[in-house]
Amino acid sequence: xxxxxxxxxxxxxxxxxxxxxxxxxxxxxxxxxxxxxxxxxxxxxxxxxxxxxxxxxxxxxxxxxxxxxxxxxxxxxxxxxxxxxxxxxxxxxxx
Numbered sequence: 001x002x003x004x005x006x007x008x009x010x011x012x013x014x015x016x017x018x019x020x021x022x023x024x025x026x027x028x029x030x031x032x033x034x035x036x037x038x039x040x041x042x043x044x045x046x047x048x049x050x051x052x053x054x055x056x057x058x059x060x061x062x063x064x065x066x067x068x069x070x071x072x073x074x075x076x077x078x079x080x081x082x083x084x085x086x087x088x089x090x091x092x093x094x095x
Contacts, residue, residue: 001046003028008036016046022053033060038067042095045073048080061089071095 001014001021010028032039041057043049060066069091072078078094081087 005032008032008038009040009042011042011044012046013044014046016043016049016053018050019052022050022056025053026056029056029060033064033066037065038069040069040071041090042071043073043077047074047076049077054084054086057090058086069093 001012001016001018001024003024004011004013005028010025010032012025016022016025029039029041039060057068061068070081071093072081073095075094078087078092081090081092086092
C-alpha cells in the first residue's frame, strides 16, 4: 500500500489489509484533520478495507464532525461499503 497526500486529499494505492496499513492511514488522516475539516479519501484499487479503518472513519465523521468523502476505484469495495450501509456516511463515489 502506498499513500500520497495532496492538499486535503489522501490517495491510497494498493490493497489495504494489514494493521500497519491502518496505522499509516490513521496517522496521515490525523495530521490532515488538524488543518482541514473536509477530507477526501481516494482509494484507487483496493479490493477491501479493514474494519479498524471503517471504525476510525466512522468516529471522525460522527464524533469529530469531519466532512469525509470517498472516491473508490474498485466496484467490489463500493459494493462492500454499500452492503455495510456506509455509502451515505462516507459519501462514496465510484470513479
